[in-house]
Amino acid sequence: MPLEMPAHPPTGVPQTLGSRDHGSSLEHHKHPTRLLFKTRLLLLVIVIFGPLGNVMLGKGMKRIGTETSWAIGDLVHTLVRILSSGYIWLGVASLLTFFVAYLLVLTWADYSYVQPASAISYAVVALLSYFLLGEIISPLRLAGIAVICLGVFVVGRTQTHTAERKPH
Numbered sequence: 001m002p003l004e005m006p007a008h009p010p011t012g013v014p015q016t017l018g019s020r021d022h023g024s025s026l027e028h029h030k031h032p033t034r035l036l037f038k039t040r041l042l043l044l045v046i047v048i049f050g051p052l053g054n055v056m057l058g059k060g061m062k063r064i065g066t067e068t069s070w071a072i073g074d075l076v077h078t079l080v081r082i083l084s085s086g087y088i089w090l091g092v093a094s095l096l097t098f099f100v101a102y103l104l105v106l107t108w109a110d111y112s113y114v115q116p117a118s119a120i121s122y123a124v125v126a127l128l129s130y131f132l133l134g135e136i137i138s139p140l141r142l143a144g145i146a147v148i149c150l151g152v153f154v155v156g157r158t159q160t161h162t163a164e165r166k167p168h
Contacts, residue, residue, distance in 0.1 A: 039109050043117050045101040051124040053094030055132055060087030062133075116155035122148050 064081050067074065082088055105114055122145050129135040 035108065039105055042101045042105040043114070046098055046105070046114075046118045047121045047124055049094045049101065050098040050118070051121045051128055053091045053096075053098055055125065055128040056087050056091030056094060058091075059133055060085040060091060063087065113155070116152055119148055120152045 060082070064078065064085065067078050069075075102114075102118075126137050126142070126145050130137055
């Protein structure tokens, strides 16, 4: 069954959020400012904890080193080192936090808004890579990240069109 696209978002709903009929939409219509705050807060969690988790995993794995042997004993030893790394566990915890926030925000916000808005995490990755991993970020890479951030700014200013679900 095709979904119809409304011409404008429902009255009282912020432009960056859509309206879906899945239980809590009445609350969303009554408190659009609170919903916008929750969306921005969860996007902040997504933008910080996704890159932090990946950088922590990277740092942990670099400390463990390259595995050159595929012998079972060597692989088990590497696995034990991985599971005993604090950086790995910080990375896993950060990525779990990211994942929960991502799932929650997708229950009410448009994916076409969330995904581009969370792309600002590319800038966070560059900062964390520089400060935590000691990586050198080239001017060309910085320019590319700036273009991505500009795109995020543009998408954040656009009006969303969300398909409302019709009762079955």
